[in-house]
Amino acid sequence: MKLVIAIVQQDVLNQVREELIKNDISRITVSRCTGRGKATGEETIYRGQIVVPALIPKIRLEIACNDEFVDTCVQSIMSSARHGDGKVGDGKIFVVPLENVYQIRTGDSGTEAI
Amino acid sequence: MKLVIAIVQQDVLNQVREELIKNDISRITVSRCTGRGKATGEETIYRGQIVVPALIPKIRLEIACNDEFVDTCVQSIMSSARHGDGKVGDGKIFVVPLENVYQIRTGDSGTEAI
Amino acid sequence: MKLVIAIVQQDVLNQVREELIKNDISRITVSRCTGRGKATGEETIYRGQIVVPALIPKIRLEIACNDEFVDTCVQSIMSSARHGDGKVGDGKIFVVPLENVYQIRTGDSGTEAI
Numbered sequence: 001m002k003l004v005i006a007i008v009q010q011d012v013l014n015q016v017r018e019e020l021i022k023n024d025i026s027r028i029t030v031s032r033c034t035g036r037g038k039a040t041g042e043e044t045i046y047r048g049q050i051v052v053p054a055l056i057p058k059i060r061l062e063i064a065c066n067d068e069f070v071d072t073c074v075q076s077i078m079s080s081a082r083h084g085d086g087k088v089g090d091g092k093i094f095v096v097p098l099e100n101v102y103q104i105r106t107g108d109s110g111t112e113a114i
Numbered sequence: 115m116k117l118v119i120a121i122v123q124q125d126v127l128n129q130v131r132e133e134l135i136k137n138d139i140s141r142i143t144v145s146r147c148t149g150r151g152k153a154t155g156e157e158t159i160y161r162g163q164i165v166v167p168a169l170i171p172k173i174r175l176e177i178a179c180n181d182e183f184v185d186t187c188v189q190s191i192m193s194s195a196r197h198g199d200g201k202v203g204d205g206k207i208f209v210v211p212l213e214n215v216y217q218i219r220t221g222d223s224g225t226e227a228i
Numbered sequence: 229m230k231l232v233i234a235i236v237q238q239d240v241l242n243q244v245r246e247e248l249i250k251n252d253i254s255r256i257t258v259s260r261c262t263g264r265g266k267a268t269g270e271e272t273i274y275r276g277q278i279v280v281p282a283l284i285p286k287i288r289l290e291i292a293c294n295d296e297f298v299d300t301c302v303q304s305i306m307s308s309a310r311h312g313d314g315k316v317g318d319g320k321i322f323v324v325p326l327e328n329v330y331q332i333r334t335g336d337s338g339t340e341a342i
Contacts, residue, residue, distance in 0.1 A: 031147035033259035086333035105200035219314035
């Protein structure tokens, strides 16, 4: 099992969720965050001072997947979160190992609980 | 060491924290999120259109545990976050491996720092 | 690759980001949370009742690092997030294994995508 964490632009949330649902992935946790990737050629020194670039509002998605769904999940987010042919700031997807999952309602654990 | 992440209903936050403290687990990170599990039989297609189900406000807990506390932590959340015999939306608990922890104040790391 | 998660005080956000940028780490995700460490000697029982300590506003940082940058990242946060010689509430740093990273814009994955 994996925990897929995606940081995406705010305007794509609905289309990412639609694409995930089409691929049978409907359980999701969403939160607001701000972030900063590395813009190429960005100046971070100005007159000898470090300039901390402004943080940009983003959406953070968290999705628990059984192993056989990870690729589908990643591809669904990738295709639906990209602007045009891909723009700076489109975001990142992180895949973290997930050792166990528990469903609070039933007490089930493991792949059944996802 | 493990990082225990729980998504629970908003109204159980205090009782979950009480139950954790009773079991000697007092360090916790709390944030707001919205989420959606898979409600059984839920219609996601309506007149040929995909309907993205509304996101529901939830609480996200993050707790770093030494291995011998993981079961206690999971059971404490499970028992205190459940509504009656268990209701749809009660939430999930995720267990992620944690390779290291550092306490910023002292510089300590590892199991001592938890 | 690792996912470095840090919980720090609100007032150090800019100096932590400056220190990270000085060390060539500019990609970061920031969110608001509340939290509670274990204050030594803190009373959690008052007249036989459990008292749930108030949650304090904090900042949560998430940084994906290639293995050779993890120590630099942790040390940068540690030195810039500490108040004086270290105060209760300065925060924690968690290091979680990261199996893969995808850049949404380019479709790149792995260490290149960080």
